[in-house]
Amino acid sequence: MKILVCISKTPDTTSKIAFKDGNTKFEDAGVQWIINPYDEWYSLVRAIELKEKDASTIIHLVTVGGADCDPVIRKALALGGDEAIRVNTDSSDSFYIAAQIAEIAKQGNYDLVFTGKETIDYNGSSVGAMVAELIDAPYISLATKFELNGTTAIVNREIEGGEEVNEVALPVVVSCQKGVAEQRIPNMRGIMAARTKPLKVVEPTVVDTLTNIVSFELPPAKAGVKLVPADNVAELVRLLHEEAKAI
Amino acid sequence: MSVLIFIDQSEGHIKKSSLEVITYGVAVAKQLNVSAEGIVLGTVANDALIQLGKYGVQKIYHIANEKLNHVDAQLYAKQIADTATANNSSVIIISQNQTGKAIAGRVAAKLKAGLVAGAIALPDTTNGFVVKKSVFSGKAFANVNITSAIKVISLNPNSFHIKQTEGTAEIVTVNANVAEPKVKVTAVNKVSGEVPLTEAEIVVSGGRGLKGPENWGMLEELAKTLHAATACSRPVADAHWRPHHEHVGQTGIQVAPNLYIAIGISGAIQHLAGVNRSKVIVVINKDPEAPFFKAADYGIVGDAFEVVPKLTEEIKKLKTA
Numbered sequence: 001m002k003i004l005v006c007i008s009k010t011p012d013t014t015s016k017i018a019f020k021d022g023n024t025k026f027e028d029a030g031v032q033w034i035i036n037p038y039d040e041w042y043s044l045v046r047a048i049e050l051k052e053k054d055a056s057t058i059i060h061l062v063t064v065g066g067a068d069c070d071p072v073i074r075k076a077l078a079l080g081g082d083e084a085i086r087v088n089t090d091s092s093d094s095f096y097i098a099a100q101i102a103e104i105a106k107q108g109n110y111d112l113v114f115t116g117k118e119t120i121d122y123n124g125s126s127v128g129a130m131v132a133e134l135i136d137a138p139y140i141s142l143a144t145k146f147e148l149n150g151t152t153a154i155v156n157r158e159i160e161g162g163e164e165v166n167e168v169a170l171p172v173v174v175s176c177q178k179g180v181a182e183q184r185i186p187n188m189r190g191i192m193a194a195r196t197k198p199l200k201v202v203e204p205t206v207v208d209t210l211t212n213i214v215s216f217e218l219p220p221a222k223a224g225v226k227l228v229p230a231d232n233v234a235e236l237v238r239l240l241h242e243e244a245k246a247i
Numbered sequence: 248m249s250v251l252i253f254i255d256q257s258e259g260h261i262k263k264s265s266l267e268v269i270t271y272g273v274a275v276a277k278q279l280n281v282s283a284e285g286i287v288l289g290t291v292a293n294d295a296l297i298q299l300g301k302y303g304v305q306k307i308y309h310i311a312n313e314k315l316n317h318v319d320a321q322l323y324a325k326q327i328a329d330t331a332t333a334n335n336s337s338v339i340i341i342s343q344n345q346t347g348k349a350i351a352g353r354v355a356a357k358l359k360a361g362l363v364a365g366a367i368a369l370p371d372t373t374n375g376f377v378v379k380k381s382v383f384s385g386k387a388f389a390n391v392n393i394t395s396a397i398k399v400i401s402l403n404p405n406s407f408h409i410k411q412t413e414g415t416a417e418i419v420t421v422n423a424n425v426a427e428p429k430v431k432v433t434a435v436n437k438v439s440g441e442v443p444l445t446e447a448e449i450v451v452s453g454g455r456g457l458k459g460p461e462n463w464g465m466l467e468e469l470a471k472t473l474h475a476a477t478a479c480s481r482p483v484a485d486a487h488w489r490p491h492h493e494h495v496g497q498t499g500i501q502v503a504p505n506l507y508i509a510i511g512i513s514g515a516i517q518h519l520a521g522v523n524r525s526k527v528i529v530v531i532n533k534d535p536e537a538p539f540f541k542a543a544d545y546g547i548v549g550d551a552f553e554v555v556p557k558l559t560e561e562i563k564k565l566k567t568a
């Protein structure tokens with residue numbers, strides 16, 4: 001069993017969001033970079049669990065990004081995984097990123113490609129679907145549970161207002177979210193081992209970028225909360241009805 | 248040239264998010280001076296489709312193959328992309344709901360089309376084709392230029408108002424070849440009778456301040472009165488006080504209802520990331536320093552156990568008045 005886990009780096013969830021260069025770039029000064037939580041807590045940990053069950057499993061990590069991704073990849077290697085591949089290029093275009101991952105996926109002949117549900121910075125929830133299309137594999141989105149039975153994957157996935165259970169023969173691309181696994185903390189042994197695990201840097205394949213970010217903006221500031229005394233709930237209902245027209 | 252709108256259905260019922268994308272797609276078509284066309288996959292009654300003309304869509308391609316009654320990313324993407332190619336569609340609009348997250352990327356990759364996922368406004372076509380989308384989990388917006396000839400936009404649910412006009416849609420029944428699905432659906436578990444969280448106009452949400460699962464009755468009562476969906480903070484779901492699918496926030500579900508009522512939730516940044524696109528936020532918390540008040544439009548500093556039953560009572564009064 002060969003698993004490819006897609007790892008992206010994102011600003012820590014508590015980072016202050018600000019922009020620079022005339023609002024064209026994310027202000028990364030002082031920002032702590034982390035592994036995108038969905039990639040770390042759910043897809044990577046699930047891949048490690050599968051390896052714990054079947055030691056012949058090989059886990060490769062792939063990230064598309066510049067050298068500033070290396071610390072984050074090392075952390076992912078410390079959690080588990082056998083080697084990492086970094087495609088040395090930087091882009092915000094999901095098609096461009098997916099095409100790079102698809103290239104690695106094709107070369108490595110993986111049985112399983114895991115992505116996170118979404119990146120918490122670009123929130124596209126689309127790279128996994130694109131990779132699946134580019135390698136012509138089925139795609140199961142928003143998985144909440146993932147099991148293997150031989151070469152069949154049994155996956156619960158979120159649908160509107162509920163869940164469904166899917167069965168599909170490998171290879172398959174799956175995007176993971178809460179439920180698939182539980183968060184883990186890397187231990188000292190893992191951190192030491194990660195130092196000697198291979199981190200291959202490869203150059204990107206030539207693909208067109210189909211989108212580019214022109215500018216960023218922050219949402220308009222809230223006007224401030226209108227407080228209503230606890231003994232006058234009727235006033236809140238009046239405001240919600242007459243002023244906010246929300247009920 | 249045309250704008251092709253993917254109209255999502257479930258068991259023959261057209262979703263509210265589909266009416267949003269139709270309204271949006273019709274507006275984009277008007278902007279580009281091309282026709283607004285829809286595509287429906289799976290079994291839906293013809294009458295229900297003709298009705299969609301009321302939202303301005305002129306023509307609907309209906310592929311009524313039973314294999315499409317279930318969302319299969321591979322089969323859906325193929326039908327949508329083929330229909331787009333056959334009808335020379337330059338812009339494809341999809342809702343960024345669960346179905347959209349399964350298929351939008353596939354459709355885009357198939358057509359080699361640039362994708363803006365999670366759009367919240369109409370494109371600006373004065374200088375390129377720039378679409379505003381939500382980024383950093385609702386903490387900011389990015390204006391994204393799509394440079395490819397074919398463009399795919401997936402629209403965040405609840406970010407565009409449904410508008411009714413006049414008209415009936417011409418229904419074109421298409422007999423397409425549909426392959427055998429590779430993914431087998433072995434079970435479907437829908438929470439029946441409840442309002443789906445991502446479609447809800449109003450969300451009533453509870454946090455650790457409610458002390459335990461046994462106290463959710465008053466929230467459910469309030470939700471029922473408002474025809475609202477219920478949600479919760481992450482620790483509440485982690486402690487199994489509430490089901491996981493109710494967990495909203497950075498690592499849970501992102502919602503954008505007209506009204507979000509937060510009860511006994513402190514308003515941590517990761518929680519706000521899932522709810523900050525709500526139009527109106529009401530916070531009920533006994534701690535005046537709770538960070539949630541900074542993100543709120545209305546608030547009551549008080550004990551939820553006293554305030555919530557009163558709130559339900561007052562809303563009942565309003566509804567019967």
Ligand SMILES: Cc1cc2nc3c(=O)[nH]c(=O)nc-3n(C[C@H](O)[C@H](O)[C@H](O)COP(=O)(O)OP(=O)(O)OC[C@H]3O[C@@H](n4cnc5c(N)ncnc54)[C@H](O)[C@@H]3O)c2cc1C
Nearest residue numbers: 454455456480481496497498511512513515517533534551
């Ligand atoms: C990487 C990361 C991701 C996370 N993702 C999420 C996420 O997706 N969603 C999420 O919700 N959290 C998330 N969290 C957790 C988040 O940081 C907070 O810990 C969590 O939101 C707190 O939940 P809470 O507000 O219910 O509980 P608390 O913080 O314990 O707040 C309880 C509140 O209830 C109030 N209260 C107590 N009694 C009463 C009463 N009788 N009446 C009225 N008010 C009362 C208190 O004043 C307090 O403000 C994440 C954390 C991390 C680190």
Ligand SMILES: Nc1ncnc2c1ncn2[C@@H]1O[C@H](COP(=O)(O)O)[C@@H](O)[C@H]1O
Nearest residue numbers: 006008064115116118119124125126127
């Ligand atoms: N630059 C990247 N490198 C590796 N994987 C990525 C990258 N960007 C996105 N992904 C993967 O695709 C998932 C969905 O990303 P997105 O479509 O941007 O929301 C993420 O959770 C990652 O698993």
